[in-house]
Amino acid sequence: MVVDDAEIDRFMAEKIMTKYDFAEEVITVESAMDALDYLNEHKDQPENLPCLIFLDINMPEMTGFDFLDAYAKLADIIKRKCIIVMLSSSMLQEDHDLALSSPYVCDFIGKPLNPAKLSVIKASCLCDGKSIYTSSIKMQQS
Amino acid sequence: MEERVEQGAPQQINLLVKTINGTDLWKDGSEEITGVETLARLLKEETAKRLEAEKKVLQLSTHLNFSQKTALIGSFEADLTEKGHHNVFWADEVFKILGYKPGEITATFRHFFSAIHPEDRLWAVEKLENLIKMGGSFEIEHRLASTDGIEKIVLNTVEVLVDEETKEPFKLIGTVQDITEKRKKDKDLISLNYDLKTLFENMQETFFSVDMTKYSMLQISKACEEIYGYTVEDFMANSNLWFEIVLEEDKEIIRADYPAMHEGNSILQQYRILTKQGHVKWVESRINPTVQQGKLVRLDGLTTDITKRKSVEIALQNNEQKFRTLIENCSDGITVANEQLEFVFASNSMSRLSGFLLEELIGKKVLDFLLPEETGLAESIAQMLTNNPGKPFPIKGSFRKKNGGYFFYEGHITNLLQDPVIEGIVCNFHDVTEREKAEDAVKASNIELKKTNKELDRFVYSVSHDLRAPLASILGGLEYAETETNDANMLKSLRLMKGSAQKLDGFVVDILNYSRNSRIEIKNELIDFLQLFNEVRDNLKYMHSKQATVDIWVRVENEHVFYSDRSRLSIIINNLVSNAIRYCNPAAATRDVEISVRVDELNATIVIKDNGLGIDKKFHNRIFDMFYRLSKKSEGSGLGLYIVKETVEKLQGSIHLESEPGLGSEFTICIPNTKLR
Incomplete structure (x- = not known):
């Protein structure tokens, strides 16, 4: 899922993820409210919930941080x-x-x-296509 | 009684008695006795003479007795003709002096001797025995053995009469006088005299007496030399000397006292004199005049050197004057209040500050002059003052002015009610009205500035974000488009567009960094260099997507904790590492960037070393300039190194460059450890 108020960014994200087989399906929403609505609507159908949410910060009305606050109150099934x-x-x-x-x-x-960047995300956040419930990024040492 | 008279005037009485006896009258009579009438006449005359003589003797005897008693003097005599058995006579007073009642014991030498004090007995007896042998007289003084605890001293006057023909001593006569009292008085007098003399000679004060009828100096004590430098003789020779040496300007002081002195009043004068040595001294004279029949006849006085006392007094006076002047001219206000918090003193400046006359303040309640809102605070301060005498408390507030309004004061207040000199609550303060106004203005403009700064911050943030967001979209679009075509012309134009967009993005980032560095306050936080370096590397890992890859090596030696401003360090390292990547040497076998840091107690030394293109020495002093770009190949804004230098300076650090074209560059940055601050 891509949450971004800029149409070009939503478009590009969808195109790239599709082109490089990053995701089977990309849902794009133009505001944080829409994103919350979608998640709440589908909380009983986990198969329709997104694995990854790409969240923009600077958005009108409800910013990315506002979304994070609201997200914390959502059902555990969604967050998991x-x-x-x-x-x-x-x-x-x-x-x-x-x-x-x-x-x-x-x-x-x-x-x-x-x-x-997509491959980095794949490596750090997804493991064999499954989500890792993690609290923070693990720094890679070299 | 007759015997005593005989002994009192032996020659004369003996002759008389001999005639009266009648036994030798006829034998020894030189006159021719003719007839009974003659005999009767003679007898009659004789009788009359005898009666007359007896009367005289009686009178004489009584007188003598009385005299002896009054004078505590007793007479004695002894007949020395009978060897070994002297016939001794003591007058009543002798008994009394020796401690007996008259006639209580037999008058003998032995008894007399035993009455002598044991310590004096031997020599006194020896002396007397010598006298009896040799004849003559002496006077000896000796003690008597104490009879009732009192040791008497007596004067013994003895004379031994010697027969002119036989040269044999035949009579001893003498007196014994009780001189105990006299001696004691003498002794007291001597010691008194001595004391007086000592006092007179040794006192610092000069005593003097002047006979005013003749105007002559009767006496002056030796101390005059000490005070005046002139000797006793000088004063005795010139009766007016004491007045001559008084300073001209002080002579009036003495003259002013003449009337009082002539009325017999004691006077006390203080004046200055010029000593013989030429020193000026302060003296004090206490003079007691004696006036007889309205005439001044004598002066007795005492003069003391009071120079030291006077100089202290004068110093005190000067001091007081000095402090008074200081207080009066001080721009600070000084007030003293009593226990009831009423003004008892206010310095001149107080009137200048408040506009009230001092009379309008004295006696008024202090609280009435304070801003009504502040009286509560003032009362609590008053309470603290009561509980802490002597301790100064800072005060601040507003004081009413006569023409309305208030002035701001700031100062200290101390409870000195217990101080015997002050006996009040002392407050000293200054007018801070102007300062207060200025402070208010500064506060207001500070608030204004903070607001402006915040607005500017927000502005920079929004601008940078609003500029960067579309740029990022453009870049994303261009990158995607590149993957969608194989047309060489299209690819080239897309690549050029992408380069320009990246340059613009870099420029926006630089401006944002610059603006943040110059305004945001420096933080003091624990720095994890490893994490910092990794972040930098992550930031830049999409950069070297050009012809060749660049390897970034990180080494951290941090034996000490390091504190500094994390985001500024990040700006510095980001800029330097991105430069190292940007200007890498494509011809080199491997392209390496080494980031290393060594932390000690005082500094962190960060070295960023590459094997890139390098910078010619002639440019070294220009590369940190604003908007300076080294070559046409430069892709940056010309702000990067300028920002690095500015940021390093902001952290009070230093930056140093070593570089050779073709070999690479090495930037060494030294940043102070702010852990101790």
């Missing part, structure tokens, strides 16, 4: 299924730190999305 990846053009350390302090956020990716 979904992993959130922040996708933003913000370069503020504060935004980065705040996002990662949420137990539901797995990674913080700068826009634009590209195949290289």
